[in-house]
Amino acid sequence: MRSEPPAISGIPLTGVVCGLLLASLALTPSLVPRPTVFQGFLSGLWFMIGYGLGTPVHRVGSWLLGRIRTRRWFPASRPLHSASRTGLLVLATMLLVLYVVIYSGLVVSWQNEVRALVEMGPVDGAGHLRFLIAMVVTMSLCYWIFRGIGALRVMAARWARRRGSGPGRARAMGLLAGLLASFVLVAGLVGAGLGAVGSIYAARDAQTLEGSRRPELPLRSGSPDSILAWDRLGRQGRAFVGGGPSAAAIARVGASDATEPIRVYAGLGQGVDLAERAELVVGELERTGAFEREVLLVATPTGSGWLEPQAIAALEYLYAGDTATASMQYSFQPSWVSFLFAPELSTQSSSALFDAVHARWKQLPASDRPKLAVYGLSLGAQGMQGHFADLGDLLDRTDAALFTGPPSNSQPWRTLQAARDPDTPIWQPTYRGGASVRWQSKPGDFANLAGTWNQPRVGYLQHATDPITWLDASVIYQRPEWLAGPAVEGGRGSDVSDAMRWIPGVTFLHLVTDMLVSEAVPPSHGHNFGDVALDGWAQVLPGHGRSDAQLASIQAVLETIDTHDPIWE
Incomplete structure (x- = not known):
C-alpha cells in the first residue's frame, strides 16, 4: 500500500517543508540587493518548486525506509494512533511557524546588511508588504498550474485504465502525461517569453x-x-x-x-x-x-x-x-x-x-x-x-x-x-x-x-559585487575565489556581505538573478x-x-x- 504524505489541514507536510527549504535558500544573501517585488516573486517560485517536490520526496523516503526495515537494520515501529498523529502534526506546525518567524527576522537582517554595504537604505514596512504580496501571488499562480498538471495526470491514468492497463502502467502513463505537460508549459513560456522580448525590442528599436x-x-x-x-x-x-x-x-x-x-x-x-x-x-x-x-x-x-x-x-x-x-x-x-x-x-x-x-x-x-x-x-x-x-x-x-x-x-x-x-x-x-x-x-x-x-x-x-563579472559555470560545483573568507581577512570585497555563503548550485542561481538587477544600485557597486x-x-x-x-x-x-x-x- 502506497504511503501518503502526512498533511496539515489537507496540505502535504513534506511539501511545506521542502517548499520552506527552497524558499529559505532563495532568501540567503547575494551580491546585490533585489527589489522587494522581484525577491517576493523568486521566493514564491522557489517555495512552489519545493512544494511540488514534496510528494515524490516523501514517497522515495518511504520506499527507502521500507527497504531498510526489510533488512532489519532497526525494528519496525508500530503505527501511530490517530491522537498521537494529530499531536505530532500540531507540534510540526508550531515548529514550522516558529522557524518562519525566526528566519524572517534573519532574512530582514541579511537584506538590510547587503543594502547598507552598497549604500542603500533599509527595507521599510511598505517594502515588506510588497514582498509578501508578490510571494503570495506567485505561489497562487504556481499552485493552480500544479493543480492543472495534476488533473491532467489523473485523466491520463484513468484513460489508460479504461483501456485495460494495469495500475502500474496507468500510473506511469499519468506520470508521463504530467512530465510532458510540464515540459510543454516551460518550453511554451520560454518560447513565448523570447518571442515577446524579440517583438518588444524590435518595436523599441524603431x-x-x-x-x-x-x-x-x-x-x-x-x-x-x-x-x-x-x-x-x-x-x-x-x-x-x-x-x-x-x-x-x-x-x-x-x-x-x-x-x-x-x-x-x-x-x-x-x-x-x-x-x-x-x-x-x-x-x-x-x-x-x-x-x-x-x-x-x-x-x-x-x-x-x-x-x-x-x-x-x-x-x-x-x-x-x-x-x-x-x-x-x-x-x-x-x-x-x-x-x-x-x-x-x-x-x-x-x-x-x-x-x-x-x-x-x-x-x-x-x-x-x-x-x-x-x-x-x-x-x-x-x-x-x-x-x-x-x-x-x-x-x-x-x-x-x-x-x-x-x-x-x-x-x-x-x-x-x-x-x-x-x-x-x-x-x-x-x-x-x-x-x-x-x-x-x-x-x-x-x-x-x-x-x-x-x-x-x-x-x-x-x-566585487558585479554578478555579470563573476557568473561562471564553475560556481555551480566549486566555491569561487571571491567568496574565500570574511572581508576583514581579505577573503571577499569590502561591499560583499560576510553572511553570503557559497551553496552548490544555489549561488550560481543567485548570480543569474542578480544580473537582472545589477544596475539598480548606486555607483561603485554592482554593474554601475x-x-x-x-x-x-x-x-x-x-x-x-x-x-x-x-x-x-x-x-x-x-x-x-x-x-x-x-x-x-
Whole structure:
C-alpha cells in the first residue's frame, strides 16, 4: 500500500517543508540587493518548486525506509494512533511557524546588511508588504498550474485504465502525461517569453528615445550631411548621436578651446553585413574629419546597441571635445539574449569595425595619427577584447583600452585574472606590478600602485559585487575565489556581505538573478560604473591637461546624465 504524505489541514507536510527549504535558500544573501517585488516573486517560485517536490520526496523516503526495515537494520515501529498523529502534526506546525518567524527576522537582517554595504537604505514596512504580496501571488499562480498538471495526470491514468492497463502502467502513463505537460508549459513560456522580448525590442528599436533630436551639425551621423540616415540608426544609435555634450557645455567646465565632439554610428538597417556597415562608419569618419582629432575611440555597444552615456561623455569632456567616437549596432536584443543565443556577434562586430578603422588609421603618417582607443561595457567589453589575440596584440594595436564590467568568459581578462600577482585579490588584482594593465573599482585605484604604468595602457573597471563579472559555470560545483573568507581577512570585497555563503548550485542561481538587477544600485557597486568612467579615461589616456578642480566639475556634470534605465539593455 502506497504511503501518503502526512498533511496539515489537507496540505502535504513534506511539501511545506521542502517548499520552506527552497524558499529559505532563495532568501540567503547575494551580491546585490533585489527589489522587494522581484525577491517576493523568486521566493514564491522557489517555495512552489519545493512544494511540488514534496510528494515524490516523501514517497522515495518511504520506499527507502521500507527497504531498510526489510533488512532489519532497526525494528519496525508500530503505527501511530490517530491522537498521537494529530499531536505530532500540531507540534510540526508550531515548529514550522516558529522557524518562519525566526528566519524572517534573519532574512530582514541579511537584506538590510547587503543594502547598507552598497549604500542603500533599509527595507521599510511598505517594502515588506510588497514582498509578501508578490510571494503570495506567485505561489497562487504556481499552485493552480500544479493543480492543472495534476488533473491532467489523473485523466491520463484513468484513460489508460479504461483501456485495460494495469495500475502500474496507468500510473506511469499519468506520470508521463504530467512530465510532458510540464515540459510543454516551460518550453511554451520560454518560447513565448523570447518571442515577446524579440517583438518588444524590435518595436523599441524603431522608436526614438524621448529627448533624442536629429543632429543638425555635420559632425554627427544622422545629420542632413550624413551618409547614414537618421531613421535607420536604431533607437540607441539615435540616442547616441542625438545626445552628448556640445562645445558650449564642455566650455562651461573650464575648456575655453572646446570643440564639437564627433559621434559616428551605423544601425542594423545600414549595410548588408558587418563589413559593409563598418566601411560606412569609416566613410563617416572621413567625412567628419575624425582622423584629425586628438583621440579616436572605437566603442562596442551592448546587445541592444546602447553605449553608456557617461563613459563616452567623460572622454569628450576630458579632451575638450577634440574626440571622435565610432560604433555600430550588431543586434537590437538585450545583452542577455545576445549572450545566450549569439555570443559571437559582439566579437564579430568589434573585429569588423576595428579592423576597418585601424586600416585607415595606419595609412596616416605616424606623427599625424590620433590616439586610437577602444572601449566596451559588459557584452561590449567581451566583444572588443575578443577581437585581440592577447594582451600583447591589444597593446601593439591601440594607444589605450578601457573595459567596463567584463563578463567572466572575456579574454584576455580571464587569463590576466588567473595570472595575477601573488597575494592580490581576484576582485582587485595586480598583474606584473601594473606595468601595462590595471584594475579599478573606485576612483583612484589605478593610481594607487607605486610602479610605473607604461603606455599604451589597458584599464579594467570592475566591482566585487558585479554578478555579470563573476557568473561562471564553475560556481555551480566549486566555491569561487571571491567568496574565500570574511572581508576583514581579505577573503571577499569590502561591499560583499560576510553572511553570503557559497551553496552548490544555489549561488550560481543567485548570480543569474542578480544580473537582472545589477544596475539598480548606486555607483561603485554592482554593474554601475558611473563614478569611475572619468577617472578611468584620465588614467589610461594621460596628457589631457585637466586640473583636479576641472575633473571634479566634469564629474559633477556626469552625475546628472540620464542613463535611460540601462538595466534591460
